[in-house]
Amino acid sequence: MTEFLPVSSSGHLVFFQSVFGFKEPHVFFDVVLHLGTLLAVVFFFRTDISNILQGTRQGLKARKMGQNGIRLLIWIIIATIPTGLMGILFKDWFESLFTRPKIVGGMLLTTGLILWFTRYVKRDGRLLEKMGWVDALLIGIVQGIAIIPGISRSGSTISTGLFCGLDRELAGKFSFLLSIPAILGATLLELRGIESPTEVWMHLVGMAIAFLVGLLSLKFLMRIVRRGRLFTFAYYCWPVGIVMILLAN
Numbered sequence: 001m002t003e004f005l006p007v008s009s010s011g012h013l014v015f016f017q018s019v020f021g022f023k024e025p026h027v028f029f030d031v032v033l034h035l036g037t038l039l040a041v042v043f044f045f046r047t048d049i050s051n052i053l054q055g056t057r058q059g060l061k062a063r064k065m066g067q068n069g070i071r072l073l074i075w076i077i078i079a080t081i082p083t084g085l086m087g088i089l090f091k092d093w094f095e096s097l098f099t100r101p102k103i104v105g106g107m108l109l110t111t112g113l114i115l116w117f118t119r120y121v122k123r124d125g126r127l128l129e130k131m132g133w134v135d136a137l138l139i140g141i142v143q144g145i146a147i148i149p150g151i152s153r154s155g156s157t158i159s160t161g162l163f164c165g166l167d168r169e170l171a172g173k174f175s176f177l178l179s180i181p182a183i184l185g186a187t188l189l190e191l192r193g194i195e196s197p198t199e200v201w202m203h204l205v206g207m208a209i210a211f212l213v214g215l216l217s218l219k220f221l222m223r224i225v226r227r228g229r230l231f232t233f234a235y236y237c238w239p240v241g242i243v244m245i246l247l248a249n
Contacts, residue, residue, distance in 0.1 A: 002004050002099050003037045003210070003219040004176075006115055006155025006233045007240070010098070011108045015240075018101040018248045032203045034187045034211030040197075041183070043211075044218045048072075048173060056222045068128055075174070078133050079140030080181045081101040085142030086186070106246030107150025112237030114159050119231040125167035131174075135164045145177060150241070152163065153179065155233065156224060 002009035023216015042049060087094075097103055102190045146153040154175055161171030224230060 001217050002214050004040075004154055004214055005221055006111065006152040006158065006230065007065060007112055007237055008104075008108055008150050008152040008155075010149035011104050011111075011152075011244070012240075014098055014101050014104045015248060017242045029206060031187050031206045033210045034183055036207035037214045038145055038180065038183045038187070039158075039207075040211045040214030040218060041180055044215055045173065045177060048177060050176075058157070061167075071131075072128060072174075072177070075133065075136035076181070079136040079143065079178050081138040082137065083144040083178075083182055084185060086141075087147055090147075097149055099155055099238050099249030102245050105241045105248060106148040107148055108237050108241030108244060111150065112234035112241065113153045115155050115237065116234035118137055118159050118162050118228075121162040122165070123228060125162070125165050125170070127167050128170055131166060131170065135161070135166060136174075138164060139174065139178065141183060152237075153182070153229070154221070160228060162230070168225050168228060169222075172222050 002012050010022060034084070052069045052073050055071075057065040057071050058067055059223070139157050139160050142156045143153060145155045157178065158171050159177040161174055162168065165176070
């Protein structure tokens, strides 16, 4: 659920591991859960993904870059570049923060502040035709920063899109379409540490739950984004961040 809602799934994992002494799951189980959430995004935005593929094919045939499908694909590629570079260059530093729950609590407070400021965003924003490479680059940079546990990826990228003046629907849609290469890349990196899985049924159940809960979370969040109520999640992030700072070891 927290993988998609703007409350930082990584921050919650750090907190519960610290307070209750939970150990990190086996890499294969982590990969399977990521696969479940990835499938949820693909299924939920299947129409948009189909439009991207069709628009790209038509655009390449006609040698026109103005098609919405190919335009959206280019913006996703541009946004993915800074995310990938930051993930590779600062991987060790990002991972070190997972052992510092008090800092993660502070980052969760920061997430709440970012979300709260979206209440001042204008109702009408720019559609895809008016979206530029600078918008995509900024959102991609923010997604890279959101690797920091406590900074919500969905919350920060959607908020950045809104701050850039994008339409609410577009900001939410672009954020989650952008998450596809991000989740896929993280999953491929984790594949290197996979050992022979045991209790396959447990992994399948975990993937199915991640998929179903992911769909419900996406539907709920996109409804909130369309209504311009993203800031309401700040009232969740702030108390959780404070509790994390006070109770984490």
